[in-house]
Structures are given as structure tokens and as C-alpha cells.
Amino acid sequence: MKKELKFKVNGQPYDIYVKPKTLLVEVLRDHLGLTGTKRGCNSSSCGACTVMLNGMAVKSCSMLALQANGADIMTVEGLAKGNKLHPLQEAFLDHGSYQCGFCTSGMLMALRALLEENPKPTKEQIKEGIDGNICRCTGYNSIIRAVTAVVKGEYKEAK
């Protein structure tokens, strides 16, 4: 029996019907076509599916979609404003903070949530912020350099 799910994704309101066991990541990817959010393990261990729910980072593979009823979700597709990239995205480009790119969306959302909670994180706090996100390519340090540059104000957010 499908149930109603009303929520906002990247500012866009949706009113859809989903099976109760449907995961949030399935609704985002398979129903809404927002394939930027990845699935790496389906057990909340790798972080590739990280999105923001009401400003907090959550693993969308380990949440039922219906638990997001009424919530405000942001995915990687919501980071850029029109054709202007978010400072984190700009910094990732400059610092080579991604290689295969499969963890990148989740990594960016974990960091976006971190900066929302704490706009001036220390290096240790940045590391803690992405400890739930595995990157098998970069070794994390280029990601930490990118965030540090954003924290220092080297990148301006588009108005």
C-alpha cells in the first residue's frame, strides 16, 4: 500500500506516493532522477549517499523515504546556484579533491552540512565531519585542503 510523501528537495516541493519500505535514496535516484546521490554499501558505512535533511547530513540509504515526510532535503544537485558553483565545488576543482568522483556527492553534502553547523571548523573538525565518508582515491588530504581554503574565505558564494 503506497503512502503519501510530501517534502521538498532542493527547494522544489513534491507530493508523491511511495511504498512504505522505499528508502530515501531510492526516491531521490529512482523516482526523482537525482542520480548525483550514490549508493556504495546500502548499510550507512561508506557515505556515498549522504544528503542534507533539514540542514543535517544523513545517510539516505538507511532512512525510509517516509521518514523524510515534511522535511527539507538538499542533494548535490542543489549545491550550485544556477550555473554558479558552490564554493566547496570550486575548491574541489582547484585542489583536485576527487578522482573517480563516486564519493564526491556524498562528501560535498557532508561538508556542506558541517559548514552549516560550524562555519569555521578546525582541521580536526573537518576530519571528523567526513569520517563517515570513504574516499578510496584521494586519501582525503586534498579534500581537507579544499575545505580549509573555503573556511579561510578564498571562495565567495554566488548571490
Add this chain to the structure above:
Amino acid sequence: MSKYSVIGTRVHRVDGPEKVTGSAKYTFDLVLPGMLYGKVLRSPYPHAKILKIDARKAKRLVGVKAVITGKDTIGRKQGIWRRFPELCDEEILCREKVRYIGDPVAAVAAIDEDTAEEALDLIDVEYEPLPAVFDPLEAIKEDAPQIHDGVELNININRHIEWGDVDEAFEKCDHIREDQYKCCPQAHVCMETHDAVVSYDYGGKMTVWTSTQSSYYIQRLMADMTGLREGDIRVIKPPTGGGFGSKFELDSAQFPAAILSMKLCKPIKIVLSREEEFTATKRRTPMYYYLKLGAKKDGTLLAKEARVITEGGAYTAMGATALYLTGFFSSFPYKYPNYRYDGYRAYTNTAPTSAMRGFGAPQSTFVGESQLDMMAEDLGIDPIEIRRKNGMTPNYEVPGQAFIQSCGLHQCLDKIETHIKERGKLPPNHGIGVSAYGFMSGGIFNWFDTPYAFSAAVVRINVDGKVDLFTGACDIGQGSDTTLSMICAEELGVKLEDIRIHAADTGICPPDLGAWGSRETLMNGNAVKRAAADCKRQLLEVAAAKMAPNIVYDFDIKDCWVHLVDRPERGVSYYDIVKEAIRGRDGNAIMGRGYYTPHRKGMISPAYSFGVQVAEVEVDPETGRYKLINVTTAHESGTVINPVGIEGQLEGAIMMAGGYGFCEDQPMDEGKILNPSIADYKLIRSLDMPETEILEIDTYEPEGPFGAKEAGEGLTNPTAGAIGNAVYKAVGVRINDLPITPEKVLRALKEKQKKSK
């Protein structure tokens, strides 16, 4: 000022914008109209006969469209060592026998993944379990169960390398060490699991979208296994979420999807679950190592002997190559006048072992660098000094094996020595360990038996000056699309944004063996450079005709300016010359071709990179726990084409190779992998990641494009050895079996205490 305009500069990757916005479409993201979803049924037994498969109930389930077994295939066995039919031993869909827990026996196509999964439970497979063997040392005994018919003592393959007179040389040594080591398995853990979308149409053509390191290999192997013509199969590699050696053999996503698609003429998608990825894809080869090393009092190494038995798992895969390379790289990076290697690969009833980043060299480097440090200590010689004394130098021939042209090992040692001195006196329980290494820039061997050039490229210049670069090279995240675009732009004298790369689509790109053995920068880079040079020559002919200078002048293109080399102010715009050239050729676009196949470069590789790494650890002697504080590397890879790319390769390798030394392992019980999830398989996360420093080394490789050589896999070799040596320096215990876990360190510390009492 650099003589180069593009290479050596810090650029954004060409796939950057799509990757940081989540808009890159991986195989994982693809959906085709009418597409069905496949799932694979796998053996729960490590070794068993298949007596009967009854799929009637599964086929009746609503939503199930087809069930296939080995009987639906043409009954061939595949393998990547195609020159040797007896080493092509893997059916992928087993017909008579399963040989490891996870061996595929059937596959289902259904309207969605849940239905396909449900159908798997309805397939009845009747097995007759057979005695199984898991340890290679057991597998080679007379009474061990035979895993493949006709393979005596389960010895899949052996390799012997020898030069000089080892036995005589040991007689002359002042000191000899004999040590034994055990190297653990390691999982690749690509963030995108193995997956494929295969569409076979009524016209008999097949298209495969797959996450792969070699679209050409998959095309060729798929042709072998389906009986289709190579040219009727088009393999396209979308952005790929990591490979690390796991994705260049035909796998249990691609092949079952193809057989299902051929049966139904519908697109089929199969994505392996993370658990399947851990248990039923290939992994780094575990090895038992015996090493004997002999030296003179002054530290001159006279002879080395290595004997290795590797755990092959159920099939050959690329494990035969790992067996060969671990033997060759056991002599690296030193000048042994006498050397002998004997390696045996034993079949076992475990998941097959194969290629993984470093390809046998992380094992040989861990054991060799551990033993060398002990030799240095026995002789009272500084670890840097013993490496300096014996290290390879430029223009050195590894007797009968390889010729090394550029080699910056001694520069690396100098820089690392300075780094250690600058660090000064260490706090208590800290230790710094050294490890030196080398690696190849692509393999010369052709066990795959390709009739094509190893690498090839086509460059086409359009009327607006935009350049289309077609290459079979596979960007799996390592950045070859960017590096090759940079090489193309530099050679042609245009901007990076003038290049549009089309890669790894067998329908439009020339064949390339793919991304393994650190081959793309050198081999494909040479092909791209030659194709671009071919185009440039054609443009310069037009420029010379137009400007008509004295014919003694040479022309070149740089920064989109076609000019006289000696009078750079005299020239014309590249864009104008392109327009005129195309108009002058009756509208034909400018096309250039280039290829590269190594010749007369020995048996292993056309070029070798070298480096030295140090790891600093802090050990807690109460618990055995230790922290990776800092890893500093001097790596020489010839001319640096893409500096951001090299930093990424280097730091990423430390995460992976540090994990190999520090925590990654796949414990098993009766052939069952006990930690098949990311929660249970420990790898280095951000909080465990050490500081990483890179010391720049300047070398030039005559064989490489613009002097470049590998910078990908070699970096995976040194870290486990450096960690082992650092732990020893910190608290005086040696761990000879990987990974070096706190439990092992603590146990060793306790034993040491007992002995000293």
C-alpha cells in the same frame, strides 16, 4: 619559465565540472527504456559438483523474464592469459562444478531488483559437496583435493627468474639472513561496485556499458565467450567509480547480463552488491615469502633468493602476472649481481586472487624492505646508506630482464635523508621507517595476445580549431583523460580547452589495452603525442606554403601561434591555418594517427619509476595501538605532466597502501570471507589518515612522452614496509605478517619483555 605551456601546469580535470556537481552518469546511473534487472545466484559451497539446477519455480514468479545457467552459454572458459588455453579456466556461469563460495551458477532477469532477488531464492540447486582446500601450502600436498582436472598438486603456474650464480655468491658473503613473511589479501573496495548494462538487439549487435579498466579487453573476452564477432560488440566505459586492478577481466555482472540480454533482446542491468563485491570479485594475492639475502661487511649486497607460494584462489585471472611481477620486483630497486626467484601459484577454494594496484610489488617491497633494514642493522649500517650503496642507477641493465634508462633513486635518497635529519630527535615511542621502491610504466608482455598496437590514438582537427582526441585509454578516476588531453594540447600547441576527448568506447576509439600496469601516461601518452604530431605536421606544411620563408627555417605551434622557431614573432594564428588547411584539402578535416608498441625494451617495461618513502608512527606500548603521523615521499616519475593528478595519486596511494600495512585484511573460515561489508572491512578513514608530504625530484625519461613515466601504482609499493620499519624503530618489534595490527604489535612486545627478563 617552463618550456611547456600546458604540461606541468595546475589545471582542473576535464571531467571536473560533471563530477563535482553529481551530473556525471556512471554505469550505475544508467536506465534504458524497457530495461530489466539481473541478479546472480552464487555457490554457498567452496567446492562442489552441481548435480541439478531446477529453475521452474523461479520462472513462474510474476515479473521474472528469464533464468539462465551455464547451459545457456556456449560452454567456453575465459581468462586473460589468452595465449595459454590451459590458463583460461573460468566459466563465470559454472556448468559442472563450483570452486569457491561466490562462484556464479545462475542468473535471473526481472522487472526490478527485488523481484530478481526473490527469484534467486526459488532456484533449487542440488550440489554434491567436495573436500575443499583453502591454504596454498595445503593445496600443493599430494593428498589435497584437486580443484581443476589435470592440474597436479593444484599448481596453476610457476615462474623462475635467475641471473648470476646465487649459490656461489652466498659462499662469499660475510653475512646471510633468512626470513619468512606472510602477505595478506586486500580488497579493492571501488566505490562503484562492478556493474554493467548490456543491450543485445534483434540485429545481432551488442552494446555494453560497464565500469571497466579496459573496454577493449571486455570487448574481446565477451566475443570469446558469446561467439559474437568482436566488431558486433561495442563496449562503452562511462565515468567509472574506481578500478585499482579489479576491473579488467570479464566479470559476473557483464557476462550474465550479456547472456540474459541475448536471450531476451532487452537491455539488462546487473549491479553487484557490496557483499558480492567483497566475496565474489577478485582481490590482492596473498603470498608466503621466503627470502635469503647475503651481503659483504661493508653492506654490498651480493646475492638474493626469493621463494614464493601464492594463494591463487579458484581461477588464474591476472594472478599469474602478479606471480611473475612479484618475482621481478623482489630484485628492486637494487643491483643484485646474483639473483634467483622461484614462485608457485596454487589453486585454492577461495575467491580468485588477481591484480591489484602495485601488482605483486607491494608484497615484494614489504618483505624486501623489511629484511634489508634488518640486514643493515646486523651490519651496523644506516638504512639510507645501505640503499644508496646498492641502489639502481641510470642506464642499468637488470641482467637478461630489463633495461633501466632514467632512474632518480639516489636523488630520492638524498632528499629523504635531509627530511629525516630535519625532523631531528623523535619523541619517545616514535619511529621513522624507510622504504625504497620502483615500478614499471606499462607491461611489455602480451599474454592477452592482442594483434593490435598496445596503444593508439586518433586526433581530428575541426574547422573551428577544436580538436577531437579519440583514445581507448580508460579513465577510472586516475585522471588519464586529463593527462592525455594535456599531452595532446602541448604537442599541438593549443590550449587545453581546445581538446575534446572521446575515450574508451570501442565503437569509435582505437583499441588500447586499458588502465593497468601504470601504462596510460607512457604508452597512450606516446600514441597521443604521435597522433598530435601527425596533425601538426600537416598544419605546418600549410603554414610553410603560406608564409614561404627560406626553407632552412623550422615551424612550430605554441599557444595557438604558428611561427618560425628562430623568429617566433613571425607567424599566423593556429585558428586561421586550420581554416585554410581544411579549405585547401577540399573540406577534409585534419586527421592524425599515432600508436605505441614497445620494442627492444627488455621483457618487462619500457621505463621504470623510483622513489623512497618514510613513515613516522607513534606506538602506544601499553596497547600496541599506533598512529600514522606522517608519510613523506620522494617519487620520481620523469617529467610531471599533471601535477594535481600526481598529488592525488600519491596521497591516495598512501590511503590504500597504508591500509595494506595498517589494517586491511580478509579473514576467512573454511573459504568464507568473514568481513564482507564496509563496516567490518577496516580501511583508513579521514581521522586515521597521516600528514602527507611530497618531495619533488627532477628526472627525464627518454622513452616517455615529454619525458614522463608512471606515477600511479609504484606509490602503492613502499608504505607497508615503511610502516613495519617505523614500528620496529619505535618499539623494537618486527611483524612479518601483514597487516601490522595492534594485536600483533602487543603480542610481540609481550614476547620481547618475556625474553628480556
